[in-house]
Amino acid sequence: MPHSTPSETQSALPVLIAACVSGFLFQFDLTALSAALPDIASSFSAQVSDQSWVISVYSLALIFALPIAGPIADRYGKRRLFLIGTLLFAISSAMCALAGSFASLLAWRVLQGIAGAVLTTSGAALVAAAYFGARRIWAFGILGTVVGASMVAGPPLGALIAATFGWQWVFWINLPICLALMLLARRIAADQAAQIERPPLDWAGPAALAICVGSLALLMLEGHEPSAPAAIPTAWVLSTCFAALALFIVIERRHVAPAFDFTLFGSPRFVAMCLVPIAGSMGYWALLVHLPQMARGPMALSPTATGLLLTALTLPMFLLPTFGAKLATKLPSHWFFAGGLAIVGSADLLLALAAIDLSAPWARWFVIGALLIGGAGCALFNAQITAAAVSAVPPDRAATASAICVTMRQIGFAFGIALMGALLQRGASLAYSTAFTVVAVCTLGLAAIAFALLKHSE
Secondary structure (H helix, E strand, C coil): CCCCCHHHHHHHHHHHHHHHHHHHHHHHHHHHHHHHHHHHHHHCCCCHHHHHHHHHHHHHHHHHHHHHHHHHHHHHCHHHHHHHHHHHHHHHHHHHHCCCCHHHHHHHHHHHHHHHHHHHHHHHHHHHHHCCHHHHHHHHHHHHHHHHHHHHHHHHHHHHHHHHCCCHHHHHCHHHHHHHHHHHHCCCCCCCCCCCCCCCCCCHHHHHHHHHHHHHHHHHHHCCCCCHHHHCCHHHHHHHHHHHHHHHHHHHHHCCCCCCCHHHHHCHHHHHHHHHHHHHHHHHHCHHHHHHHHHHCCCCCCHHHHHHHHHHHHHHHHHCHHHHHHHHCCCCHHHHHHHHHHHHHHHHHHHHHHHHHCCCCCHHHHHHHHHHHHHHHHHHHHHHHHHHHHHCCCHHHHHHHHHHHHHHHHHHHHHHHHHHHHHHCCCCCCHHHHHHHHHHHHHHHHHHHHHHHHHHHC
């Protein structure tokens, strides 16, 4: 640990522990729940295709809440917002576990997503305020390691919990953790809310963007069904999507402190660093939602084996970020980021090849190998995205650039889930192979564009 005085260590250590626990909880809730999605769909007699909404609505809530959580923490106090986020996360987790219908589960997942955004943003802000210089780098390194560990532990533990106690316990387990977090947060010194006058918060812009992405996801997942004209008015949903997009653009152009500063997109490098998280989410993160149903369906794996299979996708995220950080200093950015995306896209193509015959004896090992390769590709560049995006803009716009970059990750996640879900709902014999192929083409195409933009900017 970098040199520090005993008093500094004593005062800052509760902050780091709280941030690590909240970061573990935030990521664990995603990866553990992914392994339990088939059980949730079965419990509510929901369509297999509907299970993707359990993750999608969470992601849409993040798209709305992430850009405004930081400014709220600055205005009203990071510790106060951390406590509020923890309480909301506990309440929403309990209500998810008690949900009596699939629709009510989705509604409480929205609140849980908002709480998760508040929790993770305020936790990181507390760490940034408690540590300085080399110690801040060390602290965020510890935080990243813990979050990586949660990704590895999430799938097998989530599958085991769901198979042993029921999927509701994936939510119930959050309550004692949240209680411990609230007790720990009481040991953190209260920070003073900013007293300077600030411009009004941009609530409407992120809300319009979330509606736009949500409408598009709804259209992709439901609009092509034979019953869609009666259940899903396609024309209205499409109109809502375009209207929300137009409203988002108008709001962001007129707001005095927009969450999405369009002037930043004048930098080709920043545009590229917005495309990279979109591509990474489509080619890597979206697999977390659809792999469980493939494993429990065509591959005929048990819940426990499904959780272990997902570990092949997440394990590299724990092992390789340090190597990726070193590699980032040796390679030009266009080769580093586009190369990592190319590995992810190639792994998706390998999955498409394996999905041609998932009952074959070799298919399981082929899938495991493809997941390890895809996870390795994303692990190399994932942690470097935000830093590269921030470096592409003026220093006084760093926070805005960071928020945009994180939101782009969620947009890619939601779009990737919807795209794969729409292709899988067609029910063709090669549905999984087709879905992985399309996702691979999108990932590789965005990688090529990012390569050209980054090379041009250098």
